[in-house]
Amino acid sequence: MPESYVPIFVFLVVNVAVAVLIIALSTYLVKRKPTAQKLMPYECGMDPFGTARKRFSVKFFVVAMLFIIFDIEAVFLYPWAVVFKDLKLFGLIEMVVFIAVLLLGLFYAWKKGALEWQ
Amino acid sequence: MVGLSHYLVLSAALFTLGVIGVFVRRNAIVIFMCIELMLNAVNLAFIAFSRYLQALDGQVFVFFVMTVAAAEVAVGLAIIVVVFRSRQTVRIDEINLLKG
Amino acid sequence: MEALFFYLFGGLALISSFFVIFLRKPVHNAVALIFTFFCLAGLYLILGAEFVAMIQVLVYAGAIMVLFLFVIMLLNLEEEEAIEGRGNKFRRWLGGFAAVVVFLLLAPVWLMQALPVVKGTFPPEKVQELGNTVWIARLLFTDYLLPFEVASVLLLAAIVGAVFFAMKRM
Numbered sequence: 001m002p003e004s005y006v007p008i009f010v011f012l013v014v015n016v017a018v019a020v021l022i023i024a025l026s027t028y029l030v031k032r033k034p035t036a037q038k039l040m041p042y043e044c045g046m047d048p049f050g051t052a053r054k055r056f057s058v059k060f061f062v063v064a065m066l067f068i069i070f071d072i073e074a075v076f077l078y079p080w081a082v083v084f085k086d087l088k089l090f091g092l093i094e095m096v097v098f099i100a101v102l103l104l105g106l107f108y109a110w111k112k113g114a115l116e117w118q
Numbered sequence: 119m120v121g122l123s124h125y126l127v128l129s130a131a132l133f134t135l136g137v138i139g140v141f142v143r144r145n146a147i148v149i150f151m152c153i154e155l156m157l158n159a160v161n162l163a164f165i166a167f168s169r170y171l172q173a174l175d176g177q178v179f180v181f182f183v184m185t186v187a188a189a190e191v192a193v194g195l196a197i198i199v200v201v202f203r204s205r206q207t208v209r210i211d212e213i214n215l216l217k218g
Numbered sequence: 219m220e221a222l223f224f225y226l227f228g229g230l231a232l233i234s235s236f237f238v239i240f241l242r243k244p245v246h247n248a249v250a251l252i253f254t255f256f257c258l259a260g261l262y263l264i265l266g267a268e269f270v271a272m273i274q275v276l277v278y279a280g281a282i283m284v285l286f287l288f289v290i291m292l293l294n295l296e297e298e299e300a301i302e303g304r305g306n307k308f309r310r311w312l313g314g315f316a317a318v319v320v321f322l323l324l325a326p327v328w329l330m331q332a333l334p335v336v337k338g339t340f341p342p343e344k345v346q347e348l349g350n351t352v353w354i355a356r357l358l359f360t361d362y363l364l365p366f367e368v369a370s371v372l373l374l375a376a377i378v379g380a381v382f383f384a385m386k387r388m
Contacts, residue, residue, distance in 0.1 A: 079355030105377030173338025
């Protein structure tokens with residue numbers, strides 16, 4: 001069965017090869033005449049202001065953290081969906097319990113204001 | 119022919135690299151990454167055993183290891199962020215007090 | 219065929235985990251670690267653990283490393299030199315020593331040629347018949363039901379802990 005993944009592997013290798021080739025060609029074949037204007041970071045056509053090294057807000061972290069936890073929940077749902085027909089009501093109950101416990105966490109985050117963007 | 123011991127040697131090597139990282143690096147975030155590397159080395163051993171013993175329990179275990187890793191990362195990185203906000207550093211030499 | 223892919227993915231995983239340890243910038247470490255995770259997913263595919271391989275990409279490369287990169291950018295540490303310090307001899311030696319000790323402890327696996335144990339009840343043919351995911355799901359939701367429900371409590375604790383720390387007013 002692992003043999004059936006060989007096309008995906010070939011696809012990945014071709015992808016990487018094409019990307020490396022394009023970057024290498026554009027690095028070594030191009031004539032460079034850098035000017036201050038050309039080296040400026042491109043921000044949708046506006047002149048850049050401030051530094052790009054500014055610290056992010058901690059709110060991004062809270063959102064990413066909640067994403068991880070509920071990503072794991074979604075990952076548990078995949079195998080459950082595959083065998084749902086075999087498990088019948090029992091499977092439904094066990095998943096409802098699982099999700100209910102995680103919902104408590106969601107309510108806690110909500111109460112704490114982790115979902116507000118202020 | 120690739121046997122079980124090949125995978126176990128690879129797993130041991132990855133685990134050892136993780137240990138070296140924990141000893142050599144001083145950045146708390148990078149040390150955390152090395153711990154993830156060690157967890158993955160163990161996962162590889164689990165999967166290899168599950169294949170050669172023809173039992174699927176190892177794969178279910180890897181599933182739970184990943185769940186624990188996700189929970190650990192969420193809390194651990196939150197702690198690193200809090201420590202950084204109160205001490206302005208992630209150098210573990212300087213984070214030597216539990217009370218901020 | 220299997221040997222070729224094993225040495226390819228295994229070698230790449232080893233090389234990129236060297237980068238995880240020895241590159242100086244945390245962002246580079248994180249990208250090298252993502253690459254290591256992809257190589258491990260390839261090894262899982264060779265071993266016939268298809269579902270775990272997909273989860274590896276989805277959870278480790280897709281979610282956990284994203285959080286790592288977020289935190290690296292959130293803290294945005296300027297002076298790497300200040301964090302790592304100039305070459306600390308003692309620490310290098312300690313690291314090397316620890317590596318030798320750990321590897322020697324794990325080394326007996328070389329000597330292990332065949333395991334004198336009973337084979338389990340899932341030969342590859344039986345797994346292939348219905349697919350890896352179905353069997354894992356059956357085990358997970360029947361034999362491993364209690365760990366599954368306990369995992370939800372663990373995740374709840376993780377949410378509460380992480381939100382508490384992150385929303386703390388300084």
